[in-house]
Amino acid sequence: DVKVTQSSRYLVKRTGEKVFLECVQDMDHENMFWYRQDPGLGLRLIYFSYDVKMKEKGDIPEGYSVSREKKERFSLILESASTNQTSMYLCASSVTSGGTYEQYFGPGTRLTVT
Amino acid sequence: EDQVTQSPEALRLQEGESSSLNCSYTVSGLRGLFWYRQDPGKGPEFLFTLYSAGEEKEKERLKATLTKKESFLHITAPKPEDSATYLCAVQEGGNTGKLIFGQGTTLQVKP
Numbered sequence: 001d002v003k004v005t006q007s008s009r010y011l012v013k014r015t016g017e018k019v020f021l022e023c024v025q026d027m028d029h030e031n032m033f034w035y036r037q038d039p040g041l042g043l044r045l046i047y048f049s050y051d052v053k054m055k056e057k058g059d060i061p062e063g064y065s066v067s068r069e070k071k072e073r074f075s076l077i078l079e080s081a082s083t084n085q086t087s088m089y090l091c092a093s094s095v096t097s098g099g100t101y102e103q104y105f106g107p108g109t110r111l112t113v114t
Numbered sequence: 115e116d117q118v119t120q121s122p123e124a125l126r127l128q129e130g131e132s133s134s135l136n137c138s139y140t141v142s143g144l145r146g147l148f149w150y151r152q153d154p155g156k157g158p159e160f161l162f163t164l165y166s167a168g169e170e171k172e173k174e175r176l177k178a179t180l181t182k183k184e185s186f187l188h189i190t191a192p193k194p195e196d197s198a199t200y201l202c203a204v205q206e207g208g209n210t211g212k213l214i215f216g217q218g219t220t221l222q223v224k225p
Contacts, residue, residue, distance in 0.1 A: 004157075031211040043158075043201070043215045050210055058212075090157050094211045101146050101211050103203075105157035 002027055004106035006091055012112045019078040021109050023091030030096040032074035033103060034058075034066065036087040043090070049074055050096065081113045116141040120202050120216035127192055127223050135187040135219045137202030145205040147185050148213065149178050152199045161200075192223045 007022035023032065033048040035058075045058030047066040055066050063085060067075045074093075078085055088110050092103040119138045127133055139147065146165055150158035162171040164180040171178045175196060177188040187200055199220045203213040 002160075033212075042217045045212065048210065048212065056210070088155075092157075096211060101205050101213075102148050102160050102163050103211070103213055104160060105150075108155070108157045110155070 002104045004091060004093055004104050006089075006106040006109050008109050009107060010110050010112075012114065013078075013081050014114055015082060017078075017081050017113075019081050019111070019113075021076040021078075021089055021091075021111070023074045023076070023093075023106055024072055025074075025093040025104070026072065027093060027095070027104070028071065029093035029104075030071075031094045031103075032068065033092045033094075034064075034074065034076045035090045035092065036060070037090055037108075038087050046076065083113050085111065086113045087111060116204065116206060116214050118202055118204055118214050118216035120200075120219050122219060123217070124220045125222070127189075127221065129193055129223055129225050130191045132188070132190045132192070134189070135200055135221070137185040137187070137216055138183060139185070139202075139204045140183075141204045141206070141214070143207055145207070147180055147205075148203045149176075149185070149187055150201040150203070152201055152218070154199075158201055189221070192221075194223045194225050197221055197223045 003026045034046040035043045049068040065077045091106040094103040149161040152158040162178040199218045201218045203215045206212040
């Protein structure tokens with residue numbers, strides 16, 4: 001069965017803190033993605049990675065960075081958390097080849113920055 | 115510019131009242147169209163992939179169809195447990211695996 005896990009379901013951090021969100025997939029997928037989801041704005045891509053140590057900016061990368069040291073793990077880093085980064089963060093993974101590109105999502109992390 | 119538009123934004127049905135959700139897309143060279151179900155506070159759950167016009171996929175009370183410009187998610191005799199937000203996405207060109215998502219349709223099925 002497909003499995004994407006995220007380190008926390010709920011997280012509360014203070015403004016200015018450095019925040020790490022971890023995502024792990026057990027499907028040997030090449031591609032991994034970080035999104036944020038806000039009411040009325042839908043899913044917005046922050047960063048994605050198509051291989052270990054490779055990363056590309058998505059639509060809203062400002063204020064975020066990522067790390068992918070191992071194929072199964074993709075981390076999202078908020079360098080200095082701000083209140084406008086309060087959101088639901090979703091990680092996903094997908095395979096590159098074989099004709100199937102569907103993304104499989106984790107349960108999400110609800111981050112509140114106070 | 116690649117774009118996905120879903121309608122309606124929200125839909126209320128009585129239990130057993132069949133209906134359809136629409137997903138219109140503009141993309142250069144469709145490589146795949148995807149449907150997801152999302153329950154409140156959870157991550158989207160993959161439902162279907164459609165690759166070419168005329169293709170259909172079914173799962174329980176849900177049936178997804180695809181034309182050259184749009185996809186429909188038909189819900190037959192819905193039950194309250196079908197209440198959720200349904201998201202449509204298309205594969206972007208290239209091999210990055212990036213998807214472009216619509217805003218979703220929130221379905222409420224009343225008993």
